[in-house]
Amino acid sequence: MPVSTTHAPREQLLLTRETPVQRRQVRTAWLFLTPMLLCLALVAVWPLLRTFWFSLTDANLADTSEGSFVGLSNYLFHNGSNWSGILVDPQWWNAVRNTLHFTVVSVGLEVVLGLLVALLLNIKFTGRALVRALILIPWAIPTIVSAKIWSWMLNDQFGIINHLMLSVGLIDAPLAWTADADLSMWAVIIVDVWKTVPFVTLLMLAALQMLPSDCYDAARVDGIHPLKVFWRVTLPLLMPALLVAAIFRILDSLRVFDVIYVLTSNSSSTMSMSVYARQHLVEFQDVGYGSAASTLLFLVVAVIAMLYLYLGRRQMEVRS
Amino acid sequence: MSLRLLKKTLLRLGFWCLIGVLLLYAVFPFYYAIVTSLKPSGALFQVSYWVESPDFSNYAAVLHQASFLRAIGNSLVVALCVVTLALFLSVTAAYALGRVKFRGRGTVLMMVLGVSMFPQVAVLSGLFEVIRALGLYNTSWALILSYTIFTLPFTVWVLTTFMGQLPHELEEAAIMDGASPWVTLTRVLLPLLWPALITTGLLAFIAAWNEFLFALTFTLTDTQRTVPVAIALISGGSPHELPWGLLMAASVLVTVPLVILVLIFQRRIVSGLTAGALKG
Numbered sequence: 001m002p003v004s005t006t007h008a009p010r011e012q013l014l015l016t017r018e019t020p021v022q023r024r025q026v027r028t029a030w031l032f033l034t035p036m037l038l039c040l041a042l043v044a045v046w047p048l049l050r051t052f053w054f055s056l057t058d059a060n061l062a063d064t065s066e067g068s069f070v071g072l073s074n075y076l077f078h079n080g081s082n083w084s085g086i087l088v089d090p091q092w093w094n095a096v097r098n099t100l101h102f103t104v105v106s107v108g109l110e111v112v113l114g115l116l117v118a119l120l121l122n123i124k125f126t127g128r129a130l131v132r133a134l135i136l137i138p139w140a141i142p143t144i145v146s147a148k149i150w151s152w153m154l155n156d157q158f159g160i161i162n163h164l165m166l167s168v169g170l171i172d173a174p175l176a177w178t179a180d181a182d183l184s185m186w187a188v189i190i191v192d193v194w195k196t197v198p199f200v201t202l203l204m205l206a207a208l209q210m211l212p213s214d215c216y217d218a219a220r221v222d223g224i225h226p227l228k229v230f231w232r233v234t235l236p237l238l239m240p241a242l243l244v245a246a247i248f249r250i251l252d253s254l255r256v257f258d259v260i261y262v263l264t265s266n267s268s269s270t271m272s273m274s275v276y277a278r279q280h281l282v283e284f285q286d287v288g289y290g291s292a293a294s295t296l297l298f299l300v301v302a303v304i305a306m307l308y309l310y311l312g313r314r315q316m317e318v319r320s
Numbered sequence: 321m322s323l324r325l326l327k328k329t330l331l332r333l334g335f336w337c338l339i340g341v342l343l344l345y346a347v348f349p350f351y352y353a354i355v356t357s358l359k360p361s362g363a364l365f366q367v368s369y370w371v372e373s374p375d376f377s378n379y380a381a382v383l384h385q386a387s388f389l390r391a392i393g394n395s396l397v398v399a400l401c402v403v404t405l406a407l408f409l410s411v412t413a414a415y416a417l418g419r420v421k422f423r424g425r426g427t428v429l430m431m432v433l434g435v436s437m438f439p440q441v442a443v444l445s446g447l448f449e450v451i452r453a454l455g456l457y458n459t460s461w462a463l464i465l466s467y468t469i470f471t472l473p474f475t476v477w478v479l480t481t482f483m484g485q486l487p488h489e490l491e492e493a494a495i496m497d498g499a500s501p502w503v504t505l506t507r508v509l510l511p512l513l514w515p516a517l518i519t520t521g522l523l524a525f526i527a528a529w530n531e532f533l534f535a536l537t538f539t540l541t542d543t544q545r546t547v548p549v550a551i552a553l554i555s556g557g558s559p560h561e562l563p564w565g566l567l568m569a570a571s572v573l574v575t576v577p578l579v580i581l582v583l584i585f586q587r588r589i590v591s592g593l594t595a596g597a598l599k600g
Binding site: 021025026028029030032033035036037039040042043044045046047048049050051054059061064117120123125129131132133134135136137138139140141142143144145146148149150152153155157158160163194198199202203205206251254255257258261262273274277278281282287290291294295297298301302305309 | 335338339342343345346347349350352353356364365367408409410412413415416417420422423425428430431432433434435437438439440441442443444445446447448449450452465466468469472473476495501505526529530532533537547548549551552564567568571574575578579581582583586589590593594
């Protein structure tokens, strides 16, 4: 959920010699930072390092200290006749495929729908504030609750979605949304899109409000078609914000867990990388193997995050 | 009617149709949960679009479950403690990051941003070990501590942005008067930061209230569960027969406070969510 960018309040070059007051200030700054840094070290940095270490051991959840070093064999191991390990586990690759499928489709839909809704709500009309508040409701509902509500609506026998589609004549027989292997991923995507479009819309609305109005006045005076204005002016100007929103959503989707766990539990047709990792860690109690899966997921996310930071940096340089 | 007028009317009609579809899409699932929750269990399997005669038996049943009330209590305690802890730690950090220029500031900000991108599952086994070593397994403290991993980066970042926007003359005057940094922060800057604190506090509260993976993994017994886990684990006689009315009543109960908060503080939440995000 965190929303932020690489943009930090501007740093000034301190070329002058530090005065005692400044030195004292810097000391205070570090003192003030210490509690936060200690907390993050305890809950983020140290556990992450432990996860990396566990992935190289055969530790068990019952007693994590018992594990012994096994090298990379959780990842890949050749016992003379055949390969084993996570990198040759078809279940893992299935989870990778599912996660990528989910990410590409849901983020794509969210960005497009979010942009369309933002354009619609950028028009001035009476009651706009109320509409903007109401569309935030899906975002505020806990993921677990929205997954439960939707799984009731998508229920194969008594669900309202099947009822509606049957009565309109779209389908002849009720669909098993969450059980059918071909449909369940769509069910997950429907719920996720419903929940996160408001977030993308908000970011897009904020960006729309910062667009310079003189371009539009000029375009109107020149009688340029609104669609052309959109493709030539609005969209290029929105691109940076659109990218930020997309990357946040991509990072979120790659670690998706809640919605899949509740909607379809451990079904292999929707299992994501996070669900796979947790299943091995907690249900199979295999900390070594589960940590290896977590580590791989972390690496994927880290590469994308670094790409994002790099792009953000470059954008900032271009602007300044 | 002139063609121009007709075109304008049609456009207007189309516009309001779109708004209607949008509202239906956004609000209907929650509305439908309310409708379902107000039905007696016998009428559950007949689809209806509004409440004919409200029946509160599902709510009575949920509120009579001691474990559900306990879960609401746990969620409240956890979320409020997380908000307090995160705000305290991030206000001091934001003072350092937003008001003082020092070497390493950029690195700290990058690290904080990096942590916010962590997949939760990547720290699961390490955090499990830490929590067990501290003797916090199956307590609310395990959740309060672990939730700082996703609230803290966010609160630090947003508060740093807000802190940086306050005029510099303020603390210069305070320093001239010989005020210590702590006094400057608590007496001079903090009173001006209230709106930002409310915004970030609210967002942290919502995030903590909704969290699922850690709550599922670090608590074990009914007495320690939070609301999302309690709802996810509500089950009926068989896996295929969930008590939907009960489930929807519980869902509505835990969501209504959030919806009210969001409607009241909509402006603040929007400003918090977009703070810093698009100003770069």
